[in-house]
Amino acid sequence: MRKLIATICLVLLCSGSAFSSGFSIYEASVRANGVLGAFSAYADDASSIFYNPAGLGGLEGINITGGATIIAPRSSFRNLSPLAPIGQETKMEKEEFLVPNFYGSYQITDNLTAGIGVYAPFGLGTKWPEDWVGRGSSIETSIETIFVTPSVGYEFSDTGIGDIRVGAGLRIAAHGKVKLSRAVTSFSPEGTFALDGDLKEPAFGFNAGVQYEPIDKVTFGFTYRSEVTTEFEGDATFDNLSVGFPSSAQGGAKITLPASYVVAVNVEPIEGLRTELDYVWWGWSSYDELAIEFDRSIPALSSERFPEGRGTVNERNYKDSWQLRFGAEYTKLPVEGLTVRGGIAYDENPIRDRYVDPTLPDSDRWLFSGGLSYQVTDYLAVDASYIFIRAKQRKVTDTHEGGIDGVYTTYANLPGFGFTLNL
Numbered sequence: 001m002r003k004l005i006a007t008i009c010l011v012l013l014c015s016g017s018a019f020s021s022g023f024s025i026y027e028a029s030v031r032a033n034g035v036l037g038a039f040s041a042y043a044d045d046a047s048s049i050f051y052n053p054a055g056l057g058g059l060e061g062i063n064i065t066g067g068a069t070i071i072a073p074r075s076s077f078r079n080l081s082p083l084a085p086i087g088q089e090t091k092m093e094k095e096e097f098l099v100p101n102f103y104g105s106y107q108i109t110d111n112l113t114a115g116i117g118v119y120a121p122f123g124l125g126t127k128w129p130e131d132w133v134g135r136g137s138s139i140e141t142s143i144e145t146i147f148v149t150p151s152v153g154y155e156f157s158d159t160g161i162g163d164i165r166v167g168a169g170l171r172i173a174a175h176g177k178v179k180l181s182r183a184v185t186s187f188s189p190e191g192t193f194a195l196d197g198d199l200k201e202p203a204f205g206f207n208a209g210v211q212y213e214p215i216d217k218v219t220f221g222f223t224y225r226s227e228v229t230t231e232f233e234g235d236a237t238f239d240n241l242s243v244g245f246p247s248s249a250q251g252g253a254k255i256t257l258p259a260s261y262v263v264a265v266n267v268e269p270i271e272g273l274r275t276e277l278d279y280v281w282w283g284w285s286s287y288d289e290l291a292i293e294f295d296r297s298i299p300a301l302s303s304e305r306f307p308e309g310r311g312t313v314n315e316r317n318y319k320d321s322w323q324l325r326f327g328a329e330y331t332k333l334p335v336e337g338l339t340v341r342g343g344i345a346y347d348e349n350p351i352r353d354r355y356v357d358p359t360l361p362d363s364d365r366w367l368f369s370g371g372l373s374y375q376v377t378d379y380l381a382v383d384a385s386y387i388f389i390r391a392k393q394r395k396v397t398d399t400h401e402g403g404i405d406g407v408y409t410t411y412a413n414l415p416g417f418g419f420t421l422n423l
Contacts, residue, residue, distance in 0.1 A: 034371020035327020041221030053167030056153025067418020197234025
C-alpha cells in the first residue's frame with residue numbers, strides 16, 4: 001500500500017503528458033513555437049521574459065504578445081506484466097489542454113525596458129480507462145501551474161566590442177492545482193483513492209540572461225532559470241478502505257522544480273533568413289525523492305522513516321537531461337508582411353527505466369514545427385504555429401512499486417494561435 005501515497009507525491013509534481021524534458025512545458029510563445037523555442041539569442045519581443053530577459057533591452061515603445069497552445073497528447077500502453085494478458089493494449093483517453101501565455105513590456109528609457117509575463121511552465125495530465133490493467137498505478141492525473149515573472153532588460157550600445165544586452169526577472173509560482181484518482185487493487189473488493197490539492201503559497205525563483213552581438217547578423221545568448229521550491233497541500237480521500245486508513249487526510253509536500261540554462265547562437269546567413277541553435281540543460285538530478293507528511297497517522301503506511309504512518313517517501317532518482325533545438329525564420333517572401341518559420345529538436349528525457357509509470361510515461365523524443373506571422377497593420381501581427389512530437393517507443397521492465405511493466409507509445413499535436421502588438 002505504500003505505493004498508494006507515493007503516487008500522491010508524484011502527482012504533486014508532474015503530469016503524464018507534459019511535452020518537454022520531464023514535466024516542463026517549453027511552449028511559452030506561439031511565435032517561438034514556430035522555431036521550437038530556439039529563441040534565446042534572437043528573442044526580440046515581450047516573450048523574451050521567458051526565453052531570455054536580456055531581449056527586453058532591445059525593445060522599443062510598448063510590446064504586447066499573447067496566445068495559447070493546444071496540446072493534444074496520444075499515448076498507448078502494451079502490457080508486459082502478469083496482471084493482464086501479455087500484449088494487451090490500452091489507449092489513453094483523448095484529452096486536449098489549453099496552455100495560455102501573455103507578456104507585456106514598456107520602454108522606460110532609450111536603453112531600459114521593463115515587462116511582465118504570465119505563462120504555464122509545468123502542467124497537463126493523463127486519463128486512462130477506469131478498468132485498465134494499470135488502474136492501480138493511475139486512472140487520472142492533472143496539474144495546473146501559472147507563473148508570473150516581472151522582468152527588466154538593459155542594452156549597452158556603442159561599447160566598441162558590439163552590442164550587449166542583459167536582463168533578469170523574478171519567477172513567481174502564483175497558482176498550482178493538482179487532481180488524482182486511482183484504484184487500490186490490493187483489497188477485495190477494490191478501494192479507490194482521490195486527491196485534490198493546491199499550491200499552499202507563492203514560491204519564488206529568478207531568471208537572468210545576456211545577449212551579445214559582436215558583429216552584425218551574429219548574436220549569442222545565455223539564459224539561466226533557477227530552481228523554484230513549491231509547497232503543495234491536498235485533501236486525500238479513501239473509499240472502501242477501512243483497515244488501516246482514515247476516510248480522509250490532509251498531506252503536504254515540498255517540491256523543487258529544477259534549474260535550467262540555455263546556450264544559443266543566432267546567425268543571419270542571408271538577408272531575411274535567421275537561424276538559431278539552442279542547447280538546453282535541465283538539472284533534474286535534484287529530484288531524487290519525494291516526501292509527503294500527513295496531518296494524522298495512517299497505520300497502513302508505517303515505515304522505518306515514518307513509524308506512525310505520518311508520511312511516506314518515494315524514490316525518483318532523475319538524471320540531468322538536455323535538448324538541442326534548431327529553428328529558422330524567413331521574411332523576404334512575395335507576400336508583404338508574411339514571415340514563415342520552421343524547427344527541429346531532440347529532447348532527452350530524465351526518467352530512468354525503473355521509475356517510468358503511467359502518470360509520466362516519458363521518453364526521448366523528436367519535435368518538428370512550422371509557423372507563420374502576418375503583419376495585419378503597422379502595429380498588429382497575428383501568429384500561428386504547429387508542433388508535432390514523436391516520442392520513442394519505450395519498453396520498461398522491473399519497474400518500481402508504483403509502475404507497471406510494458407511498452408509506452410506516445411505522440412502529440414500542438415497547434416497555437418496568438419498575436420503581437422507594437423505601440
